[in-house]
Amino acid sequence: MSVEKLIGLGIVVICVALVFLFSILKRPGTSLRTIPAVQKLRRAIGLAVEDGKRIHVSLGNANVLEPQGASALVGLSVLERLAEVSTVSDKPPVATSGEGSLALLSQDSLRSVYRESNQLEQYNQHLGRLAGPTSFSYIAGSLPVIKDEEVYTNVLIGHFGPEAGLMCEEAERTNGFSLAASDSLPAQAVFFAAAQEPLIGEELFALPAYLQSSPMHQASVRAQDVVRGVLIGVLVLGGLARLVLAFLGTGF
């Protein structure tokens, strides 16, 4: 086994151990750090349900078989949770995606939520739809959903290109709310400017934990913070070591 693979396996094992450790050691009264965007999302969901408006979840165009699929899987978890809290609304939530397998998974998530809440007759397959198979056609197909389907709350979560800024702009034009998060750097930069509430970096992956307060989810966010802290420590120490060795004239 190569050193890289050994380190990779070690990181996965440590992450699993940390999640178990934090779920066992959960102290009462401890809570996750506040993310203002999530609080505003909760308020926007409440407003959409009260006003009989729709929640739109845009899942991006990642292929679930590729590394970017992780952000799409987070999007599906968020979709499931948002569908659970909005089953009482007059308008069911709608999910758009730019990839076929993601569209099927979104249909499956929505269907399971309606089945568990004994409202299967409210579900129809067009609630989870493929808006377009290419990046631009996906955006072009999603804009009419935001504009014409009485959407108030827009949650863009997954892998996007910078063109997703057009969806945030459309949400702004319809006086709706938009929370946007992506694993892609260009999309994050665009969302910071165009979305009402952007999530940066790993906040995207913490969103399911903030919406579902199961011990395992909360533990995974704490473990994520620990891993991030360790990575920062390793980088800083590596940088310092390199600086010292450069001064000593050895280098590495």
Added chain:
Amino acid sequence: MKAPVSTAVAIAVGLIVLLGFFVPIALLGNLRDVLLGWAAVVAGVAGLIGIINLVSSHWNKVFKAEKRDGYSLVVLLAFFATLAAGLWLTPAHPDFQKVVTAIQVPVETSLLALLAFSLAYASLRLLQRRKDLMSVVFVISAILFLFLFSGVLPLAGTIFGFLERLTLAGARGILLGVAAGSVMTGVRILLGADRPYSG
């Protein structure tokens, strides 16, 4: 637990693929390749079903909805024309590619131009919407980097090239956070805490 059988299958398959990648055992590696092959086939079929879903969604908008959508009719006509031409000529035919490219490229370029205007306007509106330090830093750095590295000042890129290290460091920091988050998402799915399937 919700859907125990499908959760068990998903966890088992996830573990086999993970161990097949890390542990050099031939059996695990072969199993991993077979499972990934199946996943690729299923994803391909899902893509086809997705296209059928797209067409049926627009079909409903044209023929069944109370408020009929003219744009959906354009989508349907374009789809069936492209499908017919693709079947007749094959997608690799130069004429087919020429026609598709001649339509797709200008449309996508127009959308990009629209995006440039939207982003410029959104950046101006940002300071009205979020009056915080990060927004000010964002706008100042966007203007500064555009000014220095757009080629307007001939030597600015060389003199102030060290500034690009700031963006590189920031980008790497964000990407490391994203990587840690991706690993945690995988761990949650492996442990059955997240189930993006109903079973």
